[in-house]
Amino acid sequence: MMQRWWQAPGQWAGSMIIVGLVVLAGVSLLPWVVDPTVIKVADKLLPPSLQHGFGTDQLGRDVLGLVMRGAVASLSVAFVAVGIGAALGVPLGMLAAAREGWLNQAILRANDFIFAFPALVIAILLHGTIGAGMVNAMVAIGIFNVPVFTRMAFGRAQPIWTLDFIRASRLCGKGDLGIAVGHVLPLILGAVIVQITIQLGFAILAEAGLSYVGLGVTPPTPSWGRMLNEAQTLIGVAPRLALIPGAAIALAVLGFTLLGDALSGLVDPRRQVYRP
Amino acid sequence: MSLFLLRRVIGLVVTLAVASGIVFALMTVLPGDPAELMLGTDARADTLQALRHEMGLDRPLLAQYIGWVFGMMQGDFGVSHTYHVPVANLIVERLPLSLPLAFLSLGMALLLGIPGGVLAASQEGRFLDHYIRFKTQVLLALPNFWLAMLLVFVFAILWHGLPAGGFPGWGGGFAAVRALILPTVALALPQAALLARVMRQAVLETLEDTYVVAARARGLSRTAVLIRHALPNAFIPVLSIIGLQFSFLLAGTIIIENVFYLPGLGRLMLQAVNQRDLPVVTGIAMVLIASVITVSFVVDGLTRLMDPRLRGRP
Numbered sequence: 008m009m010q011r012w013w014q015a016p017g018q019w020a021g022s023m024i025i026v027g028l029v030v031l032a033g034v035s036l037l038p039w040v041v042d043p044t045v046i047k048v049a050d051k052l053l054p055p056s057l058q059h060g061f062g063t064d065q066l067g068r069d070v071l072g073l074v075m076r077g078a079v080a081s082l083s084v085a086f087v088a089v090g091i092g093a094a095l096g097v098p099l100g101m102l103a104a105a106r107e108g109w110l111n112q113a114i115l116r117a118n119d120f121i122f123a124f125p126a127l128v129i130a131i132l133l134h135g136t137i138g139a140g141m142v143n144a145m146v147a148i149g150i151f152n153v154p155v156f157t158r159m160a161f162g163r164a165q166p167i168w169t170l171d172f173i174r175a176s177r178l179c180g181k182g183d184l185g186i187a188v189g190h191v192l193p194l195i196l197g198a199v200i201v202q203i204t205i206q207l208g209f210a211i212l213a214e215a216g217l218s219y220v221g222l223g224v225t226p227p228t229p230s231w232g233r234m235l236n237e238a239q240t241l242i243g244v245a246p247r248l249a250l251i252p253g254a255a256i257a258l259a260v261l262g263f264t265l266l267g268d269a270l271s272g273l274v275d276p277r278r279q280v281y282r283p
Numbered sequence: 284m285s286l287f288l289l290r291r292v293i294g295l296v297v298t299l300a301v302a303s304g305i306v307f308a309l310m311t312v313l314p315g316d317p318a319e320l321m322l323g324t325d326a327r328a329d330t331l332q333a334l335r336h337e338m339g340l341d342r343p344l345l346a347q348y349i350g351w352v353f354g355m356m357q358g359d360f361g362v363s364h365t366y367h368v369p370v371a372n373l374i375v376e377r378l379p380l381s382l383p384l385a386f387l388s389l390g391m392a393l394l395l396g397i398p399g400g401v402l403a404a405s406q407e408g409r410f411l412d413h414y415i416r417f418k419t420q421v422l423l424a425l426p427n428f429w430l431a432m433l434l435v436f437v438f439a440i441l442w443h444g445l446p447a448g449g450f451p452g453w454g455g456g457f458a459a460v461r462a463l464i465l466p467t468v469a470l471a472l473p474q475a476a477l478l479a480r481v482m483r484q485a486v487l488e489t490l491e492d493t494y495v496v497a498a499r500a501r502g503l504s505r506t507a508v509l510i511r512h513a514l515p516n517a518f519i520p521v522l523s524i525i526g527l528q529f530s531f532l533l534a535g536t537i538i539i540e541n542v543f544y545l546p547g548l549g550r551l552m553l554q555a556v557n558q559r560d561l562p563v564v565t566g567i568a569m570v571l572i573a574s575v576i577t578v579s580f581v582v583d584g585l586t587r588l589m590d591p592r593l594r595g596r597p
Binding site: 116119120122123124125126127128131132133134136208212215216219220221222232235238239242243246249250253256257258260261264265268 | 312425429556
């Protein structure tokens with residue numbers, strides 16, 4: 008009872024934040040909304056007003072518009088990167104779980120190896136070949152996400168292969184692939200969705216970091232990380248320029264992690280175990 | 284045990300070889316000729332050829348790779364294009380800042396995270412537990428460079444107590460320590476939050492084990508069980524997380540050094556990336572990669588030492 012009461016607000020807050028974020032990002036792309044990338048130096052560093060909800064930045068751009076449009080870059084990088092991670096990682100993890108011996112060992116070893124590299128280091132190494140930009144961020148964060156999903160899928164799928172009903176369906180003549188897709192995947196899907204939700208939050212954080220150091224989204228595309236970079240020297244003059252995009256990042260990440268936590272409570276039967 | 288050690292050392296060498304191979308491959312597929320990059324596009328063909336020969340660029344790729352690896356083993360990382368000094372010298376110059384920063388923040392993260400996690404676990408379901416979980420959740424959502432900017436705003440701009448950036452060098456004594464306070468805190472807080480969450484989970488999981496129930500049934504108090512039985516076992520998963528955190532800490536220093544204009548490895552690396560100074564980028568990348576791999580090797584060994592159940596296995 009107690010746990011339910013504490014879990015519910017997280018779930019609601021998480022979903023509300025994410026829905027709000029997607030709506031704001033969508034609105035900012037509508038053709039009749041003012042383009043936030045237009046530079047108007049005469050209007051620089053205006054305080055918040057009715058016309059500019061969050062004021063303007065050092066180049067006279069509308070900060071509210073920039074933050075809303077920044078959500079587009081953040082969300083698209085996060086979704087593509089986590090998509091890459093899940094699309095490669097889950098099949099690899101399931102393969103490692105289905106097979107014993109060298110293939111299993113090779114996948115898990117390679118996995119541990121890649122896992123040792125933070126997205127930032129991958130992005131720096133890829134920078135020479137791909138160059139800065141959204142694609143670099145997507146690929147770097149995507150590569151980083153592959154071992155996360157491999158590990159998770161392996162951990163969940165391996166015990167399932169020893170269950171009786173798997174042997175039964177093998178006796179019925181079902182092949183390994185059929186069992187993996189028909190029986191194992193549905194059982195681990197819930198956990199995969201939870202992991203995707205949580206990784207989306209981390210991917211937003213990673214994208215912000217990459218854009219902040221100039222390896223991610225490039226100008227003129229608005230991005231929260233780059234807004235923070237530009238705001239840094241102005242923090243004494245206009246602290247709101249640094250506060251607003253940072254709060255947007257934190258809120259977005261919090262939204263995904265809260266939702267992931269709440270979902271894992273629904274998916275994970277261990278959570279319902281009574282603890283002495 | 285010695286067989287295990289041998290296998291692990293072989294694994295370590297293979298991993299390092301694969302890592303260096305990947306970095307080398309990424310370096311060679313780059314468009315553009317390093318010799319041309321050094322001399323500029325208007326260089327004469329014979330000068331270009333001579334430099335190419337001097338740099339060994341006309342040799343087969345495998346020979347180049349082996350030469351590069353053996354060079355690094357002897358401390359030769361090549362020469363920086365922009366600074367025209369050996370990369371090894373640049374790295375050695377910057378280490379006295381980056382290493383203390385990384386270890387200070389790891390220490391602070393441990394000091395805050397582990398007691399925080401144990402406290403939350405011991406108070407499970409009560410106010411303090413929810414409070415710590417909420418705090419750590421929020422801290423984990425903050426980008427560390429934004430946290431750093433907020434710290435600068437509060438402690439350097441509103442209250443002129445601490446420097447906003449820069450580093451006077453260790454000769455500066457107290458001023459040097461003061462310059463590292465905010466960067467250390469900005470790096471350590473999110474790591475401490477992660478550690479606290481992992482520690483809490485690990486303690487709760489060991490508290491579920493049958494031997495804990497048995498100890499409780501024998502009449503031991505909750506606190507006694509927590510300290511004598513649950514904690515030593517909970518440390519095992521936490522230790523492997525600490526190993527992983529080290530690599531994130533290194534990535535964190537790269538960004539944080541840029542926020543505070545600290546002349547460390549990370550700042551050097553990002554400057555080199557922007558100036559396309561390849562030997563510096565690959566040199567630092569190899570140092571980072573090698574240290575991450577070595578740390579995970581050591582942590583693996585420590586886990587074995589701490590967990591008697593693993594000792595007999597190969």
